[in-house]
Amino acid sequence: MLSGGNRGIGYCIAQAAQARGWHVSLGLRDPSVLPHGLDPQLTDLHAYDATSRSAEAKWVDATVARHGRIDTIVANAGLFTDTSIIDAEEGEVDTLLEINLRAPRRLAKAAWPMLRACGSGRVAILGSLSGKRVASKGSALYSVSKFAAIGLAHALRLEGWDDGIRATAFCPGLVATEMGATAAGDVVAAKEMTQPDEIAHLVLEIIGLSNSASIAEMHINWRTDGIF
Template sequence: MENRVALISGASGGIGACIAQLLTQRGWSLSLGARDPDALAQRFPDAHVVRHDATACDEAEWVAAARARFGRIDAVICSAGVTSPHDVIEIEDDALERMWEINVKSPRRLARAAWPDLCASGQGRVILLVSLSGKRVRSAASASYAVTKHAALALSHGLRRKGWEDGVRATAICPGRVRTNMTSGVTGIAPENMTQPENVAEMVGLALDMPNTASLAEMMVNCDPEDQY
């Protein structure tokens, strides 16, 4: 389990940055993709940082660069995500398509490009930051987002099934409201009472370190007593 290599999308801030920080402390080698790689490289000077745009279908190039740098890939962690506050009737096709690209299609492409490496690892891991919106539809305004996150949850289970015999384990992390820029406009709950991004990073760390015989298909966490189903 030494010298493990992880690719992380969405590491520029929020949950992704906390995951990158945690794995750095635990001795992982990291390849980080971001639209602003210079700023990310300043924050994580020891990481391999590349320019990545989830809407540009450039995942194969990122994986090839990471493979050339490290010679192996043991984990893919998809933390990038985007939302749109429109219900399923009001939302325009371009806004919905952007969510599909970032929340579903880009993670699939990233996992696909890294698949030979994950299988070769024998303990490959795919972590998708899905959200509790992949488990339920909380409101009409969040329903379009939930449509893509339900698909992301199914993607995680599909990857888990596909990779089982090769030791690849996929986990869907499903948090409720987390203190990030995405929830900065949420009312009714103070930021300090939300789940903290560091808490979610610890969940990712647990999923990465569990053996093949103790696969965690889904991990849910919330900051209120809402039913988790």
């Protein structure tokens, strides 16, 4: 199950998964159109709004009804804002946390029985290097939400360990996507950023590891940046 798979990193993850024979259940805001290049025989499309607190359970139920199992969830859908941590209104903060933190937790909660049942369930949370350090005033509020998302990945890893569930927080810097371009503010060329297909490759490699090779965090950067 993959949220936000119609473009950017999520789309590349869907492509990479299908190249390895995975059936992908996509949660999209507009499920009426199959993203170009995806195999219709290996794709389910479901309406998914990360701000709707009943969306995750409905999506999980539909996926289980179709396939009878869930092996991996990838919480990829996310929201970026450059609003000041001081100037942001509560509504904007709530929306940011709803999409970047609460929706992934709800997805994990809804899918948990299936992840536990398979004995090797996998959870991938798309965090950010902004969740490891606050690099600028413009990214501060976004960083707060991604710090929380990375904490969620660690919490899920501990919660599911005895049942064979492994969770990883993927923490890229700037990636050559629409969100990456917005975050860079036209200062960094797309060709200099990490490419989304590289993130997808790492996600598929890590979720394919055995239960005895757990990776809690994966940091990916396009530049030298402190310890990252």
